[in-house]
Amino acid sequence: xxxxxxxxxxxxxxxxxxxxxxxxxxxxxxxxxxxxxxxxxxxxxxxxxxxxxxxxxxxxxxxxxxxxxxxxxxxxxxxxxxxxxxxxxxxxxxxxxxxxxxxxxxxxxxxxxxxxxxxxxxxx
Amino acid sequence: xxxxxxxxxxxxxxxxxxxxxxxxxxxxxxxxxxxxxxxxxxxxxxxxxxxxxxxxxxxxxxxxxxxxxxxxxxxxxxxxxxxxxxxxxxxxxxxxxxxxxxxxxxxxxxxxxxxxxxxxxxxxxxxxxxxxxxxxxxxxxxxxxxxxxxxxxxxxxxxxxxxxxxxxxxxxxxxxxxxxx
Numbered sequence: 001x002x003x004x005x006x007x008x009x010x011x012x013x014x015x016x017x018x019x020x021x022x023x024x025x026x027x028x029x030x031x032x033x034x035x036x037x038x039x040x041x042x043x044x045x046x047x048x049x050x051x052x053x054x055x056x057x058x059x060x061x062x063x064x065x066x067x068x069x070x071x072x073x074x075x076x077x078x079x080x081x082x083x084x085x086x087x088x089x090x091x092x093x094x095x096x097x098x099x100x101x102x103x104x105x106x107x108x109x110x111x112x113x114x115x116x117x118x119x120x121x122x123x124x
Numbered sequence: 125x126x127x128x129x130x131x132x133x134x135x136x137x138x139x140x141x142x143x144x145x146x147x148x149x150x151x152x153x154x155x156x157x158x159x160x161x162x163x164x165x166x167x168x169x170x171x172x173x174x175x176x177x178x179x180x181x182x183x184x185x186x187x188x189x190x191x192x193x194x195x196x197x198x199x200x201x202x203x204x205x206x207x208x209x210x211x212x213x214x215x216x217x218x219x220x221x222x223x224x225x226x227x228x229x230x231x232x233x234x235x236x237x238x239x240x241x242x243x244x245x246x247x248x249x250x251x252x253x254x255x256x257x258x259x260x261x262x263x264x265x266x267x268x269x270x271x272x273x274x275x276x277x278x279x280x281x282x283x284x285x286x287x288x289x290x291x292x293x294x295x296x297x298x299x300x301x302x303x304x305x
Contacts, residue, residue: 009267010243015224058267087250090258108247109167
């Protein structure tokens with residue numbers, strides 16, 4: 001069981017991800033939300049027990065790539081996994097996210113199965 | 125038009141970008157846009173978006189007047205442009221209900237309708253970028269802008285498609301900067 005942080009500037013997408021997590025039967029203690037990287041970092045300060053982050057890339061204020069870089073200054077990939085959930089499916093963007101310290105990558109549109117496949121290792 | 129190019133790289137770059145523009149006007153590109161829309165609707169809304177032709181006697185002025193909400197996502201690279209989604213409020217509300225798995229009779233807030241159409245535009249543009257733009261170079265997407273009428277900073281409408289979905293219609297357009305047209 002983990003505390004999970006969803007970072008996306010779309011409230012619709014945050015609701016969809018929460019619904020998909022339920023459909024995929026991913027058991028989490030609680031779900032926190034942030035609409036950009038800066039809010040996400042503030043959430044991490046207030047909630048140091050967050051166990052996993054699902055983050056969009058294209059967001060105002062601070063994007064997902066910069067968020068991952070900031071998270072990696074304080075947390076290893078094992079201590080706080082970050083999974084990117086984004087429309088950016090190009091090889092260059094995936095490579096950029098992974099080299100910045102992301103643990104995994106899911107492209108929108110996604111199915112519950114694709115979310116489950118990426119998250120299962122962190123909840124087993 | 126006068127062109128000043130100092131190096132073989134600049135010439136190659138111009139030739140490459142010109143090729144991209146030529147390709148982006150092809151029916152194959154619009155076909156990929158159609159597939160992008162259909163993919164998003166099928167996977168995320170669990171409903172079909174069917175390409176239809178505008179009625180022959182459709183009045184462009186009445187059509188424009190019927191549009192209540194627009195969502196646009198810009199892409200930068202060679203070429204620069206945008207993907208624009210246009211809908212009536214009823215159609216956009218239907219998209220929001222389907223995205224959020226609400227009942228057809230459920231009330232949906234205007235903010236949710238705007239955000240849902242914006243996210244729909246984001247996913248369609250992302251799918252279009254993966255299919256058409258990414259294989260041709262380095263492109264970046266912006267964040268969605270949603271309004272009654274969105275300001276489009278690109279002069280050339282390169283293509284438009286009209287879809288019928290669950291309970292409404294959705295127009296999808298590609299715009300390019302004049303410098304690319």
